[in-house]
Amino acid sequence: MPAMPPTLTIARKEIQEGLLSARFVLLLVLALALIPASLYTNYRAYEVRKSDQVEMQRRSMDQLKGLSATQLFTNPDLKVDVYLPPVPSSAFATGFEEAHPRHVLVGRHGVEYGAPLEVSPSLGLFGGIDYLFVVQLLFSLFAVLLSFDAITREKEAGTLRSILANPVGRASLAAGKFLGGFTMVALPLVVAFLAGLLALAVAGLDLSAGGFLARSAWILVSSLLYVAVFFLLGLLVSTLTRATYAALVVSLAVWLVAVLVLPRSALLIARMARPVESRQAVLLEKTAALADIERAKGEALQAVYDQDPDTWQDARDGVVAPFDRRADEAAHQLDQQHRTRVDAQRSLALAVARLSPTGSLVSFVTEMAGTGLSAERRFLTDAEGYQDTLHRELFAKVFMDTLPGGTIRMGADPSLDIQSIPEFRNHPPGPLQSLRIADLAMLTAWGLVLALGAFVALSRYDVR
């Protein structure tokens, strides 16, 4: 029988030791309690949101289609509510679902954000638990707790010398420590993940529909990569310190900064470096600009009216067209400027957050779960597309001109058919479109750097 490579022998020993450890048992119990339960309850919450969204969207369209011609003319600020359909994969990560508006108002001059989703007070104060939270905090912490003393423990027990007195290279030792130790963190994660999928199936989700399994697989891959990074972090600290106590203190300090401080300070830094005015301020600015244009339009119409009150309507379209165009452009420009500044701030925040593996994981999982930044952006893009449709089919076909003297003139294109206005369609990205290779690459890079660091440090480690 060929001899088992020392890496595998050490990995096997690590697993044997790990299975007996309280840390492993505790992690397994917590993972099995939290992951399936959070997936189940979050999926139930998704179902409620989904039915709410369907109902609200239906009501919004019914309201629109129930408007009489007079109501259409007399309501120049008519806005149509459109709702972002929730996705079942949001069970993995709530993401921005509770931070960003779930619906927008599509009006004559662009798209406005609606009120955010109602958040229960306890959830708002303390935060909820989802799969992402469990991996992000619990698994990263346990990965560090399972590896911070991987080398120092062996040194203090004297077994490091017993191992290295054999034909075992230090690279093999590091690899064996990683393989065996990582298995002890990955095993509870995979088991709890599979139990979670089972819980979702029990809750009524068709796992094979809509690329859900592909999304789940990618989320699991990124989670394992993330956990590996933190395991390697602990291993590196273990090779750089001489005593278990020191290794624990250093590991926890680094974990705290990487998981809690750096990602949370990203937005703070971005807000200081690239400040952005509030949406409300933009709305006020837009309203003022549009009012100016509307006033000028009224004056121009009044001039035409004064010239010949009998035929002024023939010239009306030619007069108002440049003002309408200017109004659209002004609204679009203000929206666009705001969007560009928001995007720049978000990009900076994301770049800073990605300095930590946690930033990359959160970005990757929320994107894959359909609750990330791009889901909101895609929703807004779709809403803007719908605004074009509404403009073409509705807003451009009705008018209400207010002349300076207070006279109001209303009209509608004969081709206006409010019943044939199409419904809003959201086009969420597929699993491959949601794939953020940059985040996976960052996690991989972190893993490689930490593994290299651990190997170099171990090769210089004083085993006396």
Next chain:
Amino acid sequence: MIEARDLTKRYEDGVLALDHLNLKVEDGEIFCLLGANGAGKTTTINLFFDFIQPTGGRAVIDGIDVTADPIEAKKHASYVSENVMLYGNFTARQNLDFFTRLAGRSDVTKDQYSMVLRRVGLQERAFDQRVKSFSKGMRQKLGIAIAILKAAPNVLLDEPTSGLDPKAAADFMELLLELRGEGKAILMSTHDIFRAKAHADRVGIMKEGRLVMVRTREELTGEDLERLYLEYMQVETAAA
């Protein structure tokens, strides 16, 4: 064969722990290194297992330079420390299995493990007991069992009988004699002058990193090794 050629070690703090050590332990020979604490005995053994790097000279095992090819060199040598360090949560058999596999052997059967454990004098009921309940003597026996199963032609021991009761120490030395009988080269650092004289083929005395005396068993016949040891210590101290 175990060989030190001008082997020198100066630590980062400037302490010269080993100063041009030259010694050779032939196959089928027990060489005992005596010396006070800090004389360089453990440093010598550390260098043969690549635990530390020499600052000069070479540590050679069966013709293989330890620094140049530590993995290959360590295939040829077994190590038994003052306190054999094992995994407390593993049983004797599990520890034996782990270290035997690390040594590159996966052909050892459960019966062979039992046989070796019996040979080193471990009681049958201890085979499947967790090692954390073992006495020091039992752990040393397990350590020698690991060395036996590694089947390396050279054995280096760092004060292996220190702290053992006389019976356990005597049993341990009996096992070493068996290994010598099998043709193994044995280098043992010890404070036990009595057993060194009784069992070693050659005895060396180290002081401040240097090998200041080497005597064969024949040369020591009729000599009082303890007196000789103390004399060397005093001479060296006086010279210093």
